[in-house]
Amino acid sequence: MAVYGIDLGTTYSCVARIDDVGRPAVLRNLEGSDTTPSVVYFESSDSVVVGQSAKDAAVLDPEHVVQLVKRDMGHVVPREFHGRTYTPEEISARILRKLVDDAKAFSGDEAHDVVITVPAYFGLAERNATHKAGEIAGLRVLDVVAEPVAAALDYGALEGNEDGGDRAILVYDLGGGTFDTTVLTLRGRELTVLCTDGAKELGGSDFDDRIVMHLVERFRERFPDVADPLSDPLTETQLRRDAEEAKKALSFRERYIVRIMHQGMVEPVELTRDLLEELTRDLVDRTVDITRRTVELAAERGVSAFDDVLLVGGATKMPAVAAALRTLFGFEPRLHNPDLAVACGAALYALDQAAFITSTSALPADGVLDVPETGLTHRSYEITTVASRGYGIKVTDPDTDREYITHLVHANDRLPASVTEDFYTLRDGQRQVQIQVMEQAGAVESEELQHNTVVAQGTLKIPPNKPARWPFQCAFTLGLSGLLTVIATEQETGEQIEISVQIGGLSQEAVDEARVVMSRQRIL
Numbered sequence: 001m002a003v004y005g006i007d008l009g010t011t012y013s014c015v016a017r018i019d020d021v022g023r024p025a026v027l028r029n030l031e032g033s034d035t036t037p038s039v040v041y042f043e044s045s046d047s048v049v050v051g052q053s054a055k056d057a058a059v060l061d062p063e064h065v066v067q068l069v070k071r072d073m074g075h076v077v078p079r080e081f082h083g084r085t086y087t088p089e090e091i092s093a094r095i096l097r098k099l100v101d102d103a104k105a106f107s108g109d110e111a112h113d114v115v116i117t118v119p120a121y122f123g124l125a126e127r128n129a130t131h132k133a134g135e136i137a138g139l140r141v142l143d144v145v146a147e148p149v150a151a152a153l154d155y156g157a158l159e160g161n162e163d164g165g166d167r168a169i170l171v172y173d174l175g176g177g178t179f180d181t182t183v184l185t186l187r188g189r190e191l192t193v194l195c196t197d198g199a200k201e202l203g204g205s206d207f208d209d210r211i212v213m214h215l216v217e218r219f220r221e222r223f224p225d226v227a228d229p230l231s232d233p234l235t236e237t238q239l240r241r242d243a244e245e246a247k248k249a250l251s252f253r254e255r256y257i258v259r260i261m262h263q264g265m266v267e268p269v270e271l272t273r274d275l276l277e278e279l280t281r282d283l284v285d286r287t288v289d290i291t292r293r294t295v296e297l298a299a300e301r302g303v304s305a306f307d308d309v310l311l312v313g314g315a316t317k318m319p320a321v322a323a324a325l326r327t328l329f330g331f332e333p334r335l336h337n338p339d340l341a342v343a344c345g346a347a348l349y350a351l352d353q354a355a356f357i358t359s360t361s362a363l364p365a366d367g368v369l370d371v372p373e374t375g376l377t378h379r380s381y382e383i384t385t386v387a388s389r390g391y392g393i394k395v396t397d398p399d400t401d402r403e404y405i406t407h408l409v410h411a412n413d414r415l416p417a418s419v420t421e422d423f424y425t426l427r428d429g430q431r432q433v434q435i436q437v438m439e440q441a442g443a444v445e446s447e448e449l450q451h452n453t454v455v456a457q458g459t460l461k462i463p464p465n466k467p468a469r470w471p472f473q474c475a476f477t478l479g480l481s482g483l484l485t486v487i488a489t490e491q492e493t494g495e496q497i498e499i500s501v502q503i504g505g506l507s508q509e510a511v512d513e514a515r516v517v518m519s520r521q522r523i524l
């Protein structure tokens with residue numbers, strides 16, 4: 001059965017499937033690597049390059065290269081290449097296509113069914129966009145699942161409570177361009193993302209930058225009269241490659257030598273693990289601070305001890321990461337193929353999904369299913385989805401005139417969520433109220449206007465001659481598929497307005513058109 005699990009990462013992506021003995025296995029790309037850089041190079045109107053070659057083109061031909069497109073998922077960020085505009089979904093679709101095409105070449109199977117992973121903080125818009133990216137790539141997306149959930153499946157961290165006991169797991173994910181920490185709880189078969197936090201601009205590439213800076217400094221010291229190495233795109237490309245190589249090597253050995261070549265000069269620079277740790281200590285410290293914040297939030301929500309701490313993301317191979325967490329938690333975090341765990345877990349999840357979809361009987365109470373054609377059984381989980389952001393309305397303080405946001409649905413509230421609250425008019429004789437539906441914009445919920453964005457609005461009529469502080473009601477409903485409905489009601493007249501917003505998502509026509517364009521391109 002060909003069902004793939006795909007980790008569509010910010011900097012690297014990975015695809016896995018279940019092998020004949022029921023274990024997840026990564027499928028290498030045509031270049032022979034387990035992971036593929038999530039970089040897309042629009043070489044010409046009919047040829048698109050994905051992966052390491054695209055990454056190498058980034059410094060030389062930056063106008064035609066897209067990196068970190070995952071950060072734009074769920075947002076309107078059009079980019080133009082060779083006379084056509086591409087959405088983030090379409091660019092991601094090309095990464096998916098390359099992964100699946102290479103996987104097919106390797107495994108020989110025609111896979112169309114996939115599970116794609118997304119960060120736990122991804123909101124409904126981003127999840128929808130990821131789903132659409134899969135559709136544009138011509139794949140059947142069985143589901144979109146949270147990365148920490150997939151990682152926990154691969155680590156086997158969800159096993160051992162078949163007797164019905166509870167488990168709590170902390171996932172620390174330091175990737176190439178992002179950092180996330182997530183707490184999962186498992187009660188019976190019910191798996192919940194209890195809370196999630198992180199930094200969207202902190203990852204392994206910041207460690208690379210520190211090494212590049214150090215190398216450049218050393219070169220300048222040695223050759224003060226030679227032009228800056230970073231002024232030459234070819235040198236810069238090579239320095240970035242070397243820095244990343246050095247960082248990776250230093251996870252397994254103590255020293256590594258980089259030869260800087262620039263304008264005919266060669267300068268060998270020895271890097272040590274100690275030096276790398278010194279250059280990047282503040283970066284690791286930031287992740288620990290955020291992890292502490294997550295642990296505190298989990299404690300407020302009733303989880304104060306963890307059965308497992310899992311390391312995910314390629315950058316956690318740096319020994320400094322586990323060392324810092326050991327100090328924080330007082331026990332050893334688990335580290336096993338951290339850059340492949342998410343794809344492998346997605347493959348396990350995909351198998352469950354495929355089994356579930358093809359099974360004709362209802363899911364048994366213990367969640368254990370037979371997987372067709374394989375003789376295997378798998379346990380499936382009920383995954384609760386939570387709101388990734390807060391939603392509310394703009395209100396005005398009657399005494400100070402200060403405008404601020406009151407959130408009705410909060411980040412991490414379980415979906416579907418329904419909340420109703422009373423609000424009041426400001427002035428005597430006020431005939432209408434503007435309902436501005438707001439979405440939390442930053443990582444943390446905030447009352448401040450600038451930390452929220454307007455997603456929809458409407459006007460509710462108020463009957464004449466009513467005094468200030470005349471009440472009306474707002475009911476927010478946020479569904480599993482991302483449909484936010486706000487109903488505002490004036491109770492005396494029964495006057496009501498309904499505002500609906502689909503949080504994210506391209507239209508079906510846009511997806512179909514994008515598929516046609518992509519089918520005409522060569523993806524290399």
Ligand code: ADP
Binds near residue numbers: 008338
């Ligand atoms: P993503 O962030 O896209 O999910 P990964 O989890 O694969 O991607 O993490 C990619 C990051 O991990 C990159 O910065 C890469 O350089 C780094 N990395 C990979 N292997 C190692 C290693 N052996 N030591 C240190 N960092 C590594």
Ligand code: MG
Binds near residue numbers: 007010175342
């Ligand atoms: Mg990742």
